[in-house]
Amino acid sequence: MTWFPPPPPPNGAVPTFRLRRGIDGSTAAILLLGLPRFLLSFLVVLTVMGHVTLPGEQLIVFGWLLSGALLFIRPVERAYAQLVIGLRKPTPSEHEQLARHWRTVAGAAGINPNRYSLFIAQDDRHNAFASAGHIVAVTSSAFKSRHPHQLEALLAHELGHHLRGHAWVKLLIRWYSWPAALAGRLVMVVAWCVRTGFLVASFVLPRYLVGAVLMPAVVVLALVFGGMFALALLAFTLADIGLMFLERAAGRIGELSSDRTAVHLGYGPALLEVLRGWLDEEGNRPSWHKRLFDTHPPLDKRVTALEKRLGTAPQPAPPVQPWPTAQMHQAPPPGQPVRFDLPPTRYGE
Numbered sequence: 001m002t003w004f005p006p007p008p009p010p011n012g013a014v015p016t017f018r019l020r021r022g023i024d025g026s027t028a029a030i031l032l033l034g035l036p037r038f039l040l041s042f043l044v045v046l047t048v049m050g051h052v053t054l055p056g057e058q059l060i061v062f063g064w065l066l067s068g069a070l071l072f073i074r075p076v077e078r079a080y081a082q083l084v085i086g087l088r089k090p091t092p093s094e095h096e097q098l099a100r101h102w103r104t105v106a107g108a109a110g111i112n113p114n115r116y117s118l119f120i121a122q123d124d125r126h127n128a129f130a131s132a133g134h135i136v137a138v139t140s141s142a143f144k145s146r147h148p149h150q151l152e153a154l155l156a157h158e159l160g161h162h163l164r165g166h167a168w169v170k171l172l173i174r175w176y177s178w179p180a181a182l183a184g185r186l187v188m189v190v191a192w193c194v195r196t197g198f199l200v201a202s203f204v205l206p207r208y209l210v211g212a213v214l215m216p217a218v219v220v221l222a223l224v225f226g227g228m229f230a231l232a233l234l235a236f237t238l239a240d241i242g243l244m245f246l247e248r249a250a251g252r253i254g255e256l257s258s259d260r261t262a263v264h265l266g267y268g269p270a271l272l273e274v275l276r277g278w279l280d281e282e283g284n285r286p287s288w289h290k291r292l293f294d295t296h297p298p299l300d301k302r303v304t305a306l307e308k309r310l311g312t313a314p315q316p317a318p319p320v321q322p323w324p325t326a327q328m329h330q331a332p333p334p335g336q337p338v339r340f341d342l343p344p345t346r347y348g349e
Contacts, residue, residue, distance in 0.1 A: 081131065248293065272303065279300060
């Protein structure tokens with residue numbers, strides 16, 4: 001498909017640069033924080049392959065290591081968007097309208113708009129989001145907005161997530177974390193079964209038989225799952241809780257970075273309108289524990305950062321000038337008539 005340059009961005013601004021894909025500090029931090037999950041998943045895969053006899057075990061492990069690249073193939077991305085996230089393809093009329101706004105945003109960044117797939121999420125909230133490597137979605141409420149420049153501001157913000165690598169790195173970490181997550185749930189299920197077995201046996205069997213019956217089962221489970229492996233899994237699980245807070249903090253920094261990308265593309269004032277509208281709807285600042293778990297920074301913080309970057313922050317009122325009474329009552333020099341230097345009125349009289 002031939003790509004024709006889209007119309008210029010709003011306000012007549014002609015881009016003099018071209019944004020390129022890369023990673024910022026937020027993406028690098030999320031990658032480093034996701035490394036323990038990847039290592040634990042790799043340990044789970046090696047442990048399973050060590051207890052299961054299958055032909056080509058090394059090829060299976062090697063295939064798992066390379067499986068993350070499949071997530072960014074366009075048909076796989078579209079299937080992920082529709083089956084996992086629950087997005088829908090826009091109708092032909094919706095796609096024509098949405099693609100027109102997307103071409104304007106992509107033209108401001110100097111990139112090919114056809115590299116990305118557009119979707120719609122059935123949601124009453126006025127929002128948009130980016131996922132995988134080439135997925136851009138807007139909510140049905142945002143699509144029906146009467147302010148196209150606000151919709152383009154949201155698209156510019158999501159383009160910032162793609163250009164800075166925020167979207168693909170989160171999907172990649174989520175993919176390589178599922179073996180460790182599955183093993184953690186399995187260990188918790190086994191621990192619950194053992195505890196329940198002890199409680200039930202204590203009511204049914206005499207106490208001296210409880211240990212004789214259940215202790216061999218515990219030893220067998222320890223041999224099957226591996227005592228050192230279970231301890232390592234527990235340690236990594238506890239550490240993962242702390243890493244989760246750090247990852248969300250890095251994600252909040254990434255949101256501010258995407259806001260700056262929207263400003264670079266000329267959509268700072270429009271994005272500021274959107275954020276102020278959300279701030280008016282939500283009202284008070286969220287509690288500290290909600291901010292701790294949130295993936296987005298507080299709206300007032302984003303609004304303040306945009307105002308400073310755009311130079312639209314409220315300025316303090318100028319000091320009140322004192323009334324020039326000294327000039328009014330100052331005696332004139334000898335030989336000159338008396339003259340009153342009154343300040344001008346509001347009408348210039």
